[in-house]
Amino acid sequence: MLESLESLLLDYGYTGLFLASFLASTILPFGSEGIVVILIYMGFNIPAVVLVASTGNFLGACTSYYIGLKGRGYIEKYLRIRPDEIKKAETYFSKYGSYVLLFTWVPIIGDAFTVAGGLLRLRFLVFSIFVFTGKFLRYLAVAYFAGIF
Template identity: 35%
Template sequence: MEWLLDLGYLGLFLGTFLAGTVLPLSSDVLLIGMLAAKADPAVCLVVAAVGNWLGAMTSYWLGWYARWEWLGRWFGVRPETLEKQKVRVDRFGVWLAPFFWAPVIGVVFMIALGIYRVRPRTTAFMALAGSFARFLFWVLLHRAFV
């Protein structure tokens, strides 16, 4: 991931974007690396939040355009499982979106929100709020100890 840090803000954007998708990258480490390199905290906050949010929304739209039969064929997901999970997604709805950054399960949240066609605008807003809050936490924590 060091090569991403070498790219500066562009690397932060690319890394946080990719971390918002199904790729196992740590956007937190990239942000802290940029802050440790004395990058502007406000710019880092905006770049990281927007990059990670766009990655999460990419996962959402992948789910939106996925077909249930594809999930069964390619991933072995049975229709009964999808119906069972729909009940859970319907229960929490857009409130899953702010937690898209949670390891492993977060991307599943976004894909599920897309698959079940949960309100796109509200999902996008909630995901952006969650992304911003997450990176704001790291920026404030860094400022407290530097």
């Protein structure tokens, strides 16, 4: 199913990339990096690909942040994040502060970081700066390595 979803999203170029990046940061268990690489190989504008993917992924993270603001009941209802993952994310926050949000792209724990940011009522501006920066740097690295190989 995910393969057919990815191929459908690829047919829509930047719009498909935006949707894939958004969904990958919220409810669907797949990454959008492959679509980034394919679009680059297809000749799409690299800065635009990086910006579109970063923006979509950031807005998906904002959705998770909002669900975290609403409380633990919403997390269990709408997201596939286990309570132990949230607890681990909160531990990282208490140890490292807001800097952990630079790593929201990390599989499994990254989504928990965004939700924990909401649960902990982190200021949205701080959340936005760290999350967007981390996601942008990740897609920039993906685009860079895609361009080399």
